[in-house]
Amino acid sequence: MENQSCVKIINEWDIVAARQLGRNVAKDLGFGTVDQARITTAISELARNIYLYAGQGQVCIEKIYDGGKAGLRILAADSGPGISDLRQVMEDGYSTSGGLGAGLPGVKRLMDEFVIDSEPGKGTDIKATKWLR
Template sequence: MDVQSCVKILNEWDIVAARQLGRNVAKELGFGTVDQARITTAISELARNIYLYAGQGQVCIEKLYENGKAGLKIIAVDTGPGITDIRKVMEDGFSTSGGLGAGLPGVKRLMDDFSIDSNPGEGTDIRATKWLR
C-alpha cells in the first residue's frame, strides 16, 4: 500500500516544508541520517526548481512497499513552462539560475531511480525513488 503526502510549492517556506516532510517520512521508514540527507537534498532541489521556474506546483512524498522492500518516492509536478531540452538540463554543470548546476543530475545521483517527463507549455513531472538498504 502506498501512502502519499503532498506540499504545495508557492513560496520559499514551502521548500522548507517539503524538505521536512521528506525527512520525517524517511525517518519513519528507517532510513539512516546519510540517506535522509540525500533525500532532503533531492527534495530541496526539486522544490526549488518548481518555485524558480514554474512559479507553483507540488512535491509529494510516497511510501513504497515492494517485494518486501521499503522505499520513498518523491513526485515533483508543476504546470509551468516545461523543459524544452531535457538532455541539456541533465548535463552536469548546466545551470540557468547561476547556481552550482548540481540540479537534476545531482538529484538523479542521490536517488536510486529517476524519471523526468516534461512538455513545453504544459509542465514537468519528475519522480525519484530511494530504496531502504
C-alpha cells in the same frame, strides 16, 4: 492515498516544509542519516526548481513497498513552462539560475531511480525513488 503527503510549492517556506516532510517520512521508514540527507537534498532541489521556474507546483512524498523492499518516492509536479531540452538539463554543471545547486543530474545521482517527463508549455513531472537498503 494514505501513504502519500503533498506540499504545495508557492513560496520559499514551502521548500522548507517539503524538506521537513521528506526527512520525517525517511526517518519513519528507517533510512539512516546519510540517506535522509540525500533525500532532503533531492527534495530541496526539486522544490526549488518548481519555485524558480514554474512559479508553483507540488511535491509529494510517498512510502512505497515492492515485494520485501520499502522505499520513498518523491513526486514533483508543476504546470510551468516545461523543459525544452531534457538532455541539456541533465548535463552536469548546466544551470540556468546561475546557482551552484546539484540540479537534476544531482537529484538523479542522489536517488536510486529517476524519471522525468516534461512537455514545453505543459509542465514537468519528476519521479525520484530511494530504496531502503
